[in-house]
Amino acid sequence: xxxxxxxxxxxxxxxxxxxxxxxxxxxxxxxxxxxxxxxxxxxxxxxxxxxxxxxxxxxxxxxxxxxxxxxxxxxxxxxxxxxxxxxxxxxxxxxxxxxxxxxxxxxxxxxxxxxxxxxxxxxxxxxxxxxxxxxxxxxxxxxxxxxxxxxxxxxxxxxxxxxxxxxxxxxxxxxxxxxxxxxxxxxxxxxxxxxxxxxxxxxxxxxxxxxxxxxxxxxxxxxxxxxxxxxxxxxxxxxxxxxxxxxxxxxxxxxxxxxxxxxxxxxxxxxxxxxxxxxxxxxxxxxxxxxxxxxxxxxxxxxxxxxxxxxxxxxxxxxxxxxxxxxxxxxxxxxxxxxxxxxxxxxxxxxxxxxxxxxxxxxxxxxxxxxxxxxxxxxxxxxxxxxxxxxxxxxxxxxxxxxxxxxxxxxxxxxxxxxxxxxxxxxx
Numbered sequence: 076x077x078x079x080x081x082x083x084x085x086x087x088x089x090x091x092x093x094x095x096x097x098x099x100x101x102x103x104x105x106x107x108x109x110x111x112x113x114x115x116x117x118x119x120x121x122x123x124x125x126x127x128x129x130x131x132x133x134x135x136x137x138x139x140x141x142x143x144x145x146x147x148x149x150x151x152x153x154x155x156x157x158x159x160x161x162x163x164x165x166x167x168x169x170x171x172x173x174x175x176x177x178x179x180x181x182x183x184x185x186x187x188x189x190x191x192x193x194x195x196x197x198x199x200x201x202x203x204x205x206x207x208x209x210x211x212x213x214x215x216x217x218x219x220x221x222x223x224x225x226x227x228x229x230x231x232x233x234x235x236x237x238x239x240x241x242x243x244x245x246x247x248x249x250x251x252x253x254x255x256x257x258x259x260x261x262x263x264x265x266x267x268x269x270x271x272x273x274x275x276x277x278x279x280x281x282x283x284x285x286x287x288x289x290x291x292x293x294x295x296x297x298x299x300x301x302x303x304x305x306x307x308x309x310x311x312x313x314x315x316x317x318x319x320x321x322x323x324x325x326x327x328x329x330x331x332x333x334x335x336x337x338x339x340x341x342x343x344x345x346x347x348x349x350x351x352x353x354x355x356x357x358x359x360x361x362x363x364x365x366x367x368x369x370x371x372x373x374x375x376x377x378x379x380x381x382x383x384x385x386x387x388x389x390x391x392x393x394x395x396x397x398x399x400x401x402x403x404x405x406x407x408x409x410x411x412x413x414x415x416x417x418x419x420x421x422x423x424x425x426x427x428x429x430x431x432x433x434x435x436x437x438x439x440x441x442x443x444x445x446x447x448x449x450x451x452x453x454x455x456x457x458x459x460x461x462x463x464x465x466x467x468x469x470x471x472x473x474x475x476x477x478x479x480x481x482x483x484x485x486x487x488x489x490x491x492x493x494x495x496x497x498x499x500x501x502x503x
Contacts, residue, residue, distance in 0.1 A: 076247060077217050084188040084214055091188055103165045104183075111161075111183035114194025118159060118180045127156040127501050130201040132184055136166040137416075138207040141230055143174045144288040144490035145497075150177055152498060159199055161185075163210065187212035196222065203500055205229050205493075206255075213247075216254050225256040225500050229493050230285050233265040234413065234434045241272050249273035256500065259493060262438035282496075283489035284439065290422035290483060293397045301394045305370070308379040311342045312400050312466055317392050318348040318415040319405035323430075324356050326408060328363050328383070330459045335382060338466055344395050346386035348405060348415065353387035360385065396420040400472060401465045403428040403458070414440070421448055422483050424476030428452055428461055442486075448479050 095112060099105035105112070131146060133139040139162065150158060160175060161184035162168050171181050180199075185191040192215045201224050208230045219226045233241070241248040252258060252274045259282045260266040266279045293301070307313060316327045324345065331343045347356050353369070360367045360383055367383035370391065386392060396402055402420035404427055406412050412432025417439050420427045431453045433440045443449025452458040465472055 077213060077250070080214055081189045081217075085190065088188045088190055091186060095186065104168045105165065108168075108183050112186050112191065114185045114191035114198070116161075116180070116182050116185070116195050116198050118157075118182075118199050123155075125155070127153070127202040128159060128200060129153075129156055129203050129205065129497065129501075130159045130161065130199055131205045131207060132161045132210055133167055133171070133207040134162065134210040135164040136170045138162075138209070138230075139167050139170040139174065140289055141285045142205075142207040144285060145229065145493045146175055146178065148490060148494035149497060152494060153501070156501075159201070184210070184212075185215070187214045189214060189218075192218055196224075203227065203497060205497065208232065211251060213251050216251060220254040226254065227497065227500065228255055228258045228260075230261055230489070231258050231265055231269075232261040232435070232438075233268040234437070236411075236413075236434060238268045238271075241268070245272045253278065257496065259496065261489075264438055280496075282492040283486060284418075285489040285493070286416060286418050286439075287422075287483055287486040288488070288490040290418065291393060293394065293423070298398050302398050305344075305384060305395070305398075306368075306373055306379055306381075307342055307384070307398070308340070311340045311379070312338055313342050313344060313398060314462055314466070315344045315346065315392075315395055315399040315402040315420070317344075317346045317396065317402055317404055317420070319345065319356075320348055320409065320412075321352070322409035323405050324359055326455045326458070327403065328360060328365060330455055330462065331383065332363065332365060333459055334462060334466070337463065341466070342382065342384060344384045344386055344399065346392050346395070350387060350389065353385060357385055357387075393419055396425060397423040399423075399425055401426050401428065401462065403462075405430075407431070407433045408452075408458075417443060417449065418483070421479045424479045426450070426465060426472070426475050426479070428458065442482075446478065446482055448475060448482060 099109055131142055133142045158178040159180040160171050160178050161182050162171055163184055185195040196218055204219055204224055204226045206228050216226055249272050252269055255278060258279050261284045263281055266281050270276060334341055347353055365383055366381050367385055368381040369385045370388045396419055402425050404415050404417050407414045408430030410432055413435040414433030417427050417429060417436050427449050431451055450461045452461055
């Protein structure tokens with residue numbers, strides 16, 4: 076089947092190349108780096124015989140963030156080697172430029188057509204390939220296997236939705252995953268899922284979730300500055316609804332309006348996952364008659380006269396989590412959902428609420444519920460009751476802060492384990 080895939084990919088080049096070139100006009104970075112996608116990657120110089128080339132592929136922003144600690148450890152452990160990082164999206168490209176300035180090459184991953192992937196592999200000549208989280212291009216992985224290049228999966232996680240697809244095409248996906256030298260999974264559920272479709276047990280290992288290694292901390296002084304920057308009154312109570320999706324904002328705003336009747340000094344920070352939805356979200360807030368301010372309008376304004384702060388800027392959500400009393404994480408309340416990063420608020424000692432649809436983060440959701448740091452809410456009434464409870468129990472919130480930090484420390488170390496595995500593979 077894989078050779079038929081390769082044959083089709085060769086024929087598809089005639090259509091893919093011009094269509095993708097047109098599509099790239101809509102991208103910030105893809106047009107300038109168009110050659111990367113066709114295998115003409117910027118690394119074909121002669122290297123020292125003792126020098127190894129380590130190729131990481133991180134699909135988008137989240138994967139780049141998750142891989143950053145491991146890549147930095149590899150750079151520190153093996154300064155003589157070349158590190159290549161490929162991405163698929165503009166957000167991933169921009170994140171890698173910011174977070175990984177000392178890697179040797181940053182590029183877009185080639186499209187999975189045989190001429191393009193073969194050209195990229197021939198130019199880069201990787202000694203090892205590390206796939207972060209997702210992006211299983213079968214043609215590319217097969218070529219690595221044919222050339223004897225070890226392929227590792229880092230932070231592998233299998234959702235229930237993906238597992239159903241893998242079982243339908245069990246023979247194909249079993250073969251694909253068995254081409255990997257090692258599959259380093261995030262949790263036992265994902266490992267057991269791959270075992271169930273016939274993946275060799277010897278290739279599977281649970282190393283944990285690297286998200287725990289990427290979590291920042293802010294001092295009390297910096298948190299006070301964040302609160303001042305956001306023009307939130309010093310004595311206000313704050314709850315955050317982060318990374319929300321269509322259908323969630325209306326529920327959250329209705330709950331907030333009812334909570335304000337008891338907690339007059341309560342402020343909601345509402346952060347839609349996609350910034351382009353900010354205008355639509357603002358219209359929803361206005362339709363409900365709730366006073367609000369857009370974060371992007373705060374630069375030249377003073378005052379604290381708002382009930383909702385609409386976070387319509389990039390890169391500030393983590394700081395906002397640091398100053399809140401509790402957080403709700405979106406893409407979890409309305410189907411199909413899947414959930415977003417539940418750990419980020421917990422890193423700052425904050426309890427977290429989420430809806431029932433968190434299959435992309437189910438393992439972390441279960442651990443948070445078991446530890447008392449997370450609550451699953453299935454209805455607006457449950458959401459309101461949970462927020463009301465925690466806002467009323469200030470002593471319990473203070474106790475949970477210490478518990479949350481211990482929870483994070485307990486789960487750290489996946490990046491170090493991955494760096495050691497890569498080092499061992501390169502020594503073999």
